[in-house]
Amino acid sequence: MSTLDIIYVTVMLAVLFVVLMNEYYSWRLKVVPGPSMPWARKKMVEALQKHAPAGGPQRIMEPGSGWGGLARAASRAFPDAQVEGYELSLFPFLFSLTGTRKHLRFYKRDFTQADWNRYDTILCYLTKQLMSDLSAVWAEKLPPGALVISNAQPLPGWTEIDRIKTAIGGVETPPIYVYRKD
Numbered sequence: 077m078s079t080l081d082i083i084y085v086t087v088m089l090a091v092l093f094v095v096l097m098n099e100y101y102s103w104r105l106k107v108v109p110g111p112s113m114p115w116a117r118k119k120m121v122e123a124l125q126k127h128a129p130a131g132g133p134q135r136i137m138e139p140g141s142g143w144g145g146l147a148r149a150a151s152r153a154f155p156d157a158q159v160e161g162y163e164l165s166l167f168p169f170l171f172s173l174t175g176t177r178k179h180l181r182f183y184k185r186d187f188t189q190a191d192w193n194r195y196d197t198i199l200c201y202l203t204k205q206l207m208s209d210l211s212a213v214w215a216e217k218l219p220p221g222a223l224v225i226s227n228a229q230p231l232p233g234w235t236e237i238d239r240i241k242t243a244i245g246g247v248e249t250p251p252i253y254v255y256r257k258d
C-alpha cells in the first residue's frame with residue numbers, strides 16, 4: 077500500500093465515521109441536525125429585536141443548537157446577552173465550538189435536563205413532536221414574560237403573539253412563530 081492509499085483509506089474511514097455518527101444521533105434523537113436557513117435565522121433575530129423587552133434579552137437558550145449558526149446570529153445581534161446552545165449530536169456540537177465568542181457557550185448536553193427558569197428567551201428549530209413535548213415543560217418552567225421564537229413549528233397550546241412569514245426568491249418557506257409566557 078502506498079502512502080497515498082493509506083491517506084485515501086484514512087480519509088474515507090473518517091468520513092464514514094462522521095456520517096454514521098450523524099445517522100446514529102438522528103435516529104436516537106428523532107431529528108436530523110439540519111441547520112436553520114440563513115433567511116429564517118435573520119427573521120428570528122428580527123423577531124427578537126421586535127419583541128424583546130427594553131434593554132434586550134439577558135439569557136438566550138437554543139435547545140438543539142446543531143452547528144451553532146442560529147445561536148451565533150443571536151449573539152452577534154445581542155453581544156451583551158448570555159447565549160447558550162445545548163446539542164447532543166457529536167459533530168454538529170464540535171463544529172459549533174469553532175464559532176464561540178464572548179458570552180456565547182455551547183454544551184454537549186441533553187436540553188430536556190435544562191434549567192429552563194434561567195432563560196428569558198428560547199430560540200428553536202425542532203420537530204413537531206419535540207415542540208409538543210416542550211410546550212408543557214415550558215408552560216411550567218419558563219419565567220413569566222419569557223419569549224419563545226420557533227422556526228417552522230408552532231408551540232401547541234400556546235397563543236402566538238406574532239407569526240412572521242419567510243421566503244426565498246419569492247417562494248414562501250415555513251413561518252417563524254413567536255410566543256410570550258404569561
Ligand SMILES: C[S@@+](CC[C@H](N)C(=O)[O-])C[C@H]1O[C@@H](n2cnc3c(N)ncnc32)[C@H](O)[C@@H]1O
Pocket residue numbers: 101105107108109110111112138139140141142143144145146162163164165168185186187188200201202
Ligand atoms: C433541526 S436541528 C436544528 C439546528 C439548529 N437549531 C439550527 O437552527 O441551525 C435540531 C437539533 O436538535 C438536536 N437535539 C434533539 N434532541 C436533543 C436533546 N434532547 N438534547 C440536545 N440536542 C438535541 C439534534 O441533534 C439536532 O441537531
